[in-house]
Amino acid sequence: MLQSLFAVVVNWNLKLDTINCVESFVGAGKVLDQIIVVDNGSTDGSVSALRARFGPSLTLIECQENLGFARGSNLGIQCALDRGANWVLLLNNDAYVAPTFFSEMENAVKRDEGLGIIGAVILYHDFPDRIWYFGDRLIPGLLATNSLHRGHIYHGQFPPLVPVDFVNGCGMLVKSEVFKLIGFFDTDYFMYGEEVDLCWRARTAGFRLAVATQAKMWHKVSASSNRDRPASRYLRIRNQIRFYRTYSQGLQLPVMLAFTWLRALYIALGDLTHGRVSLINPLIRGWIHGWISHKNTIGYGE
Secondary structure (H helix, E strand, C coil), rough: CCCCCEEEEEEECHHHHHHHHHHHHHHHHCCHHEEEEEHHHCCCHHHHHHHHHHHHCCCHHHHCCHHHHHHCCCCCCCCHCCCCEEEEEEEEEEEEECCCCCHHHHHHHHHCCEEEEEEEEEEECCCCCCCEEECCCEEECCCEEECCCCCCCCCCCCCEEEEECCCCCCCEEEHHHHHHHHCCCCCCHCCCHHHHHHHHHHHHCCCCCEEEEEHHHHHHCCHHHHCEEEHHHHHHHHHHHHHHHHHCCCHHHHHHHHHHHHHHHHHHHHHCCCCCHHHHHHHHHHHHHHCCCCCCCCCCCC
């Protein structure tokens, strides 16, 4: 087992999911004093429930407000590095890992010690053999990506390591040298897209990424964000465009401008068709704010 691996989980009002997530770590062989939970100002009794269930061995960082995934994760990452972590696992609190998860991650590290970020195979909680996320690869010449194997049935059919350009923040193992060289998550993202930005900066700095295809986890798919769908819609659109605007070069910029406009139009038509009119305003605001560098994290209704 990777003795210097610390796990970081950010919680916001999902105490039962977070308890289940931490218990899956313990079931996979991780000790409590190497697990860090950052509570983002929860009001559902999460802090007392976590303390009652796990006691003082679990590190629990209490925030007075919802700092978002990026800032909350950064607090946990700094805590892990201060304790000597060589690897930091970031996992969504509405996810849980297989009993062999950490041993498979250790196998991945041994197979290729040059990797800086390692993703897992993320399966649907409700369809436990179906792939929700595997990894993304850049489409040549663009900043848009192709998501690998989404929706496919998983039966261990892949080689042990598959190189990718991006992994999902729902489950990513990051070498400490990555954070020390390029810094932590960009907090302007608040949530959504921060891991894409981190992966891009890591790749630019020379680190390689791959998916450990035998390391499995399951995700309940945005249990937190689905409670405020307008804010979720706004941040997803804004942050994706912010990434494109930040890193586009030359002709990529007008191409991505046109691409995101057509995509926003397609999404808006779908919203109209399915009666989701309340999501159109945050869609438009997200598109505008993404292209003009608006930093208000929750201003989707302005």
